[in-house]
Amino acid sequence: DTAVSQTPKYLVTQMGNDKSIKCEQNLGHDTMYWYKQDSKKFLKIMFSYNNKELIINETVPNRFSPKSPDKAHLNLHINSLELGDSAVYFCASSLKQGGQETQYFGPGTRLLVL
Amino acid sequence: DQQVKQNSPSLSVQEGRISILNCDYTNSMFDYFLWYKKYPAEGPTFLISISSIKDKNEDGRFTVFLNKSAKHLSLHIVPSQPGDSAVYFCAASDTGTASKLTFGTGTRLQVTL
Numbered sequence: 404d405t406a407v408s409q410t411p412k413y414l415v416t417q418m419g420n421d422k423s424i425k426c427e428q429n430l431g432h433d434t435m436y437w438y439k440q441d442s443k444k445f446l447k448i449m450f451s452y453n454n455k456e457l458i459i460n461e462t463v464p465n466r467f468s469p470k471s472p473d474k475a476h477l478n479l480h481i482n483s484l485e486l487g488d489s490a491v492y493f494c495a496s497s498l499k500q501g502g503q504e505t506q507y508f509g510p511g512t513r514l515l516v517l
Numbered sequence: 518d519q520q521v522k523q524n525s526p527s528l529s530v531q532e533g534r535i536s537i538l539n540c541d542y543t544n545s546m547f548d549y550f551l552w553y554k555k556y557p558a559e560g561p562t563f564l565i566s567i568s569s570i571k572d573k574n575e576d577g578r579f580t581v582f583l584n585k586s587a588k589h590l591s592l593h594i595v596p597s598q599p600g601d602s603a604v605y606f607c608a609a610s611d612t613g614t615a616s617k618l619t620f621g622t623g624t625r626l627q628v629t630l
Contacts, residue, residue, distance in 0.1 A: 407560070434616065443622065444604075444622055444623055445519075445620070445622055446561070446606065446620040446623075447620070448617060448618060448619075451616065451617065458616075459616075459617055493560050493561070495560070497616065499614055499616075504614035504616060505551070505563045505566065506563065506618065507563065508553075508560030508561045508562070509560050510558070510559050510560050511558070511559070511560055
């Protein structure tokens with residue numbers, strides 16, 4: 404009964420390849436996010452979707468394209484992978500209740516580009 | 518430009534004692550603050566939050582204090598337990614909710630026996 408799940412957990416690939424990371428949440432939340440944690444452990448928001456619509460896009464290269472087929476899924480597709488894309492990518496979801504909102508994170512996908 | 522700073526990369530505390538983790542921010546528009554805890558190979562887990570209209574919020578062993586004039590918040594854990602050993606991230610939002618979070622770089626807490 405995992406709340407926010409990501410696949411794969413680990414991804415090792417060559418420069419120039421295209422890869423996708425999948426995220427699913429079974430919490431019934433309306434909003435989903437992608438974060439990148441780089442080598443300096445800095446966790447930065449990349450995208451946010453609310454009810455399948457993009458609401459936040461934080462100066463991310465257009466090689467990164469999020470896709471939300473439905474409210475419970477937010478996948479991240481990365482074209483032409485570069486060495487600097489190596490990082491841990493976290494998916495999260497949130498629901499606003501009574502003025503309060505909390506984000507719930509997935510376990511992360513460790514991407515290594517060689 | 519790092520708007521949320523956790524200047525102590527690590528902290529070691531004895532079991533039973535108080536752990537105090539600090540966080541400073543520069544953006545005066547931030548109005549909602551959260552603390553997350555992260556174990557290795559897992560995603561961050563929400564601990565506690567505080568709105569800028571409050572200066573203190575308590576949940577069991579965890580208390581968050583907010584000093585708006587100093588742009589400073591702290592997380593107190595009393596008493597500290599070995600299971601509290603993890604990386605703690607401070608996060609802030611300027612939307613009044615957790616919808617767009619800016620994270621600090623984290624403080625690694627080690628609770629020793």
